[in-house]
Amino acid sequence: MVYQSNSRPLGTLAQQIVDLNNQISLAQPRNKRKNKGLKEMEFLTLCHLRNKDLMNVGDIQKLLGVLPAQMSRIIRSLENRDIALISCSINSLDKRKIDVILTDAGNNAFESHQTTRVSFVQELLQKLNDEEIEDLRKLVDRLTDLILENAKTSTQLSPV
Template sequence: MENNNPLQSENHASLRLGRLILQLRRLESTPRTFGRAGALTPSEIHTIDAIGTDEGLLMKELAERLGVTKGAVSQLVDRLEAKALVRRTAHPKVSRGIQVVLTDKGREAYRAHADMHAAFYEELQQSFTKEEIAIFEQCVSKLRDILSE
């Protein structure tokens, strides 16, 4: 029996979206292993990703890039330094500026994270048509804009 009630259909879509958001939250709170770096939380690997994308970021720039306070980024960098994934150094052009750079082990985690994303996008391309991917990307962009308001 087909359901033609638009309100009930919207409710099912809302429930599916809610379940997707819960799944994403679980993923965002679960540590994953990235090469020799071992288990890293999503906030740690995203910090490594930001540093690896733009090597030599000032602590202030890193905080802005991640959308967190300087205190929060300092704590993240402390944890990553303790794991020998990043190091702080004097910035060559900014007096009193401290930059953050990846160690060899940190670069390995950065590459492992990039490989994980590449594998995910490859799986998407095998599971969906180009048109479906384009629609999905538009929907995600619009949803992000709505959530940012």
Template sequence: MTAAPASDPDGLLAEQLLRLTRRVHRIQKRHLERRELGITPAQSRLLRTLAHYSSPPRMADLAERLEVVPRAVTTLVDGLETHGKVRRVPDPANRRVIRIELTDAGRETLRELRAARRAAAAEILAPLGEREREQLGQLLDTLVDGPTGPPCEDGPIGQPGAAER
């Protein structure tokens, strides 16, 4: 891999961000595998997204939020339902509509996912002192929020999803 020349600070930053992203992914994957949750990264993303709804969403809502086709959500839900992490429930206002809700096993899996993510973050942040972590947190907030506000699927870190309330 070739590093960006020092005369291109944005290129260097882009390269550093990509390397950090890959490192975060590798470390998080290792922490998740240790917990043997038996779900895929895509399924974990669906669980995390599902936790942010105050009431069970429709499959179409999940597809839109995840930015995937509805068939992809159906496949993910099928797998999670087989393992008892979610269940399909009829919409009380329209029996033709199916909604997806977390089960107790799904909420427990979410707790495990969050614990694995926290452990991965602790490993990554270990070289930084408290002041550096605060600075990094402020910089990351600025980058995540961007010029138009927070677009992230997972919502603000530290604010529990509906599953934890």
């Protein structure tokens, strides 16, 4: 069943969901993001690295959808901190590739950033009534399933 309402087109609803995600990302205190906190692309890089033991820079770049120069800046930023959040090395099989792993400090930074975001959303959810929470839970579960289905289909269709 495809939902289409004359009062709220799907494009408008989709934009609201994207805007909500952006607001959650930006809701952290500015000083935390400026100093030692993570920028959104740095956080997403750490997120991808948490899901795999090792990735190469090119694969991360493709997942994030950024240009090579942007990816280089992200990698440098994560690697050149007082305590490195990632570690880079030349791939042993293909010297043109750079392998990246998450350090313990990187894992801790990810956890801290994630906790801040979850706490913010949890504060918002506490303002909803039980029925609204249950409705939201069902919608989030359904959207999560659709995202996973889409990812599986995309992986099957794309050449490896």
